[in-house]
Amino acid sequence: MTSDAPKRLSRGEAKARTRELLLEAAASTFARKGFHGASVEAIAEAAGFSIGALYANFSGKEQLFLELLSSRASRHVLAAEEILHGDATVGDPGDALGRFLVDLADKDTDFSLLQAEFWLYAARNPAVLDTFAERMREPRDLLARLVEEGRHEREAPPGAASPPSSAVATVVLALFQGLVRQRRIDQDSVPPELFGQALRWLFAGLDEETHQRRERS
Template structure:
């Protein structure tokens, strides 16, 4: 029994650290949304979470790492939703459902989009951050490549271009249409992203010489 105590204490410390990180990330999200990335301070974030500045720095390198963690978590959540859409046999029109996801992001996630744009400008002006931001984006593109590969196999397509290139285009379409819908909602109808993906997949299939099935793809 005594031998189990250190393991329990280690688990408790790990759980405590994970909880501290979660509270700091939640506080950072609220503070960034209220004051913007440039306006928020590590002191305010730590205070909002109920911790010392030392606790913040012991879990994160600073404000920049906190924001990158938030970006990664948000992107991972969206990719999990997309994977569920593509894998759910009950979803009759998966590309249409992905369009609905884009509409949700464009119309309801405005605060975080502003922060993303602000952080992008900050990173451009601070080149030391560009490699870190690129690495975070590579992780997103890698996960998206897996989704694209599975979708192309499901459709029976053979593509002659690297899957990561298709993932970059699919991600750029998503990000660009989100921004365009925020500027001019009427120019991006609800189903446009799904239709754009159909055009992309159809073009890839035609280039590879594997024709689309008649009608809407069967699952």
Template sequence: MDAQPEEPVRRRLTRAETKARTRALLLDAAARTFARKGFTGASVEEIAEAAGFSTGALYSNFSSKEALFLELLSDRRRDRLAAAAQALDSHGAGTAEAVTELGRLLVNVADKDIEFAALQAEFWLYAIRNPQVMGALADSARESHQALEGLVAAAMARRGAPERVSAQAVATVVAALFIGLVRQRRVDPDCVSEELFGQALNWLFTGINAEDADGD
């Protein structure tokens, strides 16, 4: 009788890998549950059940429902920043190609992430009524703001922007511009074209350099 082929031995996950897998499943379940019931309507029990875990497993990974939502929000920020960084690395800041890619990024966020936009608005109102949650929201945003600041600083250096101009301040303006244009496109798509965000960034950086020239 021919020998049967041995089944491949499955490697046991390390503790860190198991924890990462559990967190990923909880985040996926949270995204689905929040989308279906809203932030305030969803419970930690429903999220844990949807992920196939106990509430104890949820709380061992996330301190609260708010912390779970903030992690989802951070994931989306990281994805957007990674896409922006790829566009700048591939084409170079200020090029027509980079402007086009950044414009597409804004349009994709505005047009294809409507469900999460409603959740963000709900969570914003919840945070306004709960100052400790607003503090956690601010803390969560700082990581992505620092990453954006790095992209802005690199773009400013490539464009020869004056050193006295704060990359942190410019990053704040860029973030506000992105958020504002996303919201405006959702209200009135015709007034925010695919090219507008990239063009606005060019106007911003051109103005920074022009101010330095006037000072000379």
């Protein structure tokens, strides 16, 4: 005989579920009201919890937003990894990455405004800015791993090019974010193929530098 009673969550599972619901509520509340317009009270109410429950899991709305931003950036890097390691029949990975950028720029505008709003807020609050930088290291480290794998695939030994993979990852992230913003300002200036082409320019330069260093050694 089986029981239809719902499975009782462990304490750890319940805490994880609470955090998940609070993050979902924060995402929808930020989207409706903006970062400054959203309050911890509104987020807690939208999630169906007390303010005390929110503060038991997050230090405030800054941490909630940073959790959302970091996990979002990491998902984008993982999506890029799938594109790079995906089915070869889909065509040039650079072109696929360009379409990914265009799709993000053209369809996902609300969060971009939130990012800009939070960036200004963090820039004026050094303590928040430090936490911001720390949280964004995770997606950068993921991207640095992809860069390192790409060097191996091109038979370039680690450290052969002058900048470390973490520095290259920083440049790629800045390039991606900058092109997304530029396309939102002027779509014609950032056609779908530009991001893939820009990556080819970047890595061709790195490969040439590696070649020159080998010849000098």
